[in-house]
Amino acid sequence: MSPYIGDSAYGPQYGPAITVRCFLDDQTRTVRAADGQEVTSTSTFYAQIDTVCPAESRVTLPSGRQTTVIAALRRDGGKLPVPSHLEVQLL
Template structure:
C-alpha cells in the first residue's frame, strides 16, 4: 500500500547529489517531487551517527530519488540539503509505504 496521493499536497524540487566533481559538488538535473512537507524542527541522526537539526521532513512516494546531500528547493523557495532519506515499507502491514526525507 502506497502513501495516498491526496496527502501529497506539496511539491519540492530535488537535484540529486552525484558526487564531488573537479569544481565541487555535482548534482543531477532538477526533478519535481510531490510530497507532504512537515516543517518542524527536530534533532535527527545523520548517516554518520551525529545528531543534527532537521528543519523539515518530506514524505514522498517510495520511488522518489533523494540521496543524502541532494539539494532541495521547498515550495517557499528555500533551498536546503538532504540529511538522510529512509524507505518506510510496512511489508504485509496495512501501513503506507513511503520515502521519509529529513532536510537540513
Template sequence: MADIPAWLLRHTATIEPYEGTGAAGPIYGAPVTVRCFVDDVSRLVRSGDGTEAVSSATLYCPLDTVAPAESRVTVNGHRPATVFTTFRRDGGGLPTPDHLEVVLQ
C-alpha cells in the first residue's frame, strides 16, 4: 500500500466524527486534527445512496482517517463544514496514492 505522499498534505482539518443522534441533537466524537490537502472547488457530487449535493470543498486525507457522513469539520482553523460523503481510494497493493476523499457541504 502506498499512502498519499506527506508532502502533499499541506493543510489541516479538525474532524469531529458523527456518532448518531441523541435527545439534544447530533452526537460527535472527540475532535481529531489531521493533515490533508484541500481542493476548494464547488462541484455536484452523488453519495452511495444516490443523494446529490453541491460540494464546497474536497479533502484528501490519509486512508485511516475517520470521517463518516454528517461529521463536523473545521478546515485550516476557520471554515466549518459538514461531511456529505467519503470515497475510499485504496489501490489494493498497487503503487497508487491511497487516501480518503472527504467531500464537504
C-alpha cells in the first residue's frame, strides 16, 4: 500500500510503499465514498485498527492488481468483546 499524500501539478502523490498484514475479502458490493456517492467496491480488506490508509491510497493486491482506496472505516469495539479493526474499501 502506498498512502495518498496529496495532489501536485503532476497528479496524485504517494508516500513510500508499505506491506500491510490483513484479511482480504474479494466481494463486490455497493458502498458510499467520502463525497456521499454510491460506488462499487470490488474488494475489502481488514487490518489492525492503527493502520494508516487514507482515501485515494494506491493498493497492490496479492494477485498483482492495483486498485485505489474508496474509504477506510475504523471499527473500534472499545470495551466490548469484539475485534477492533480498520475496514478498507477498494475500487
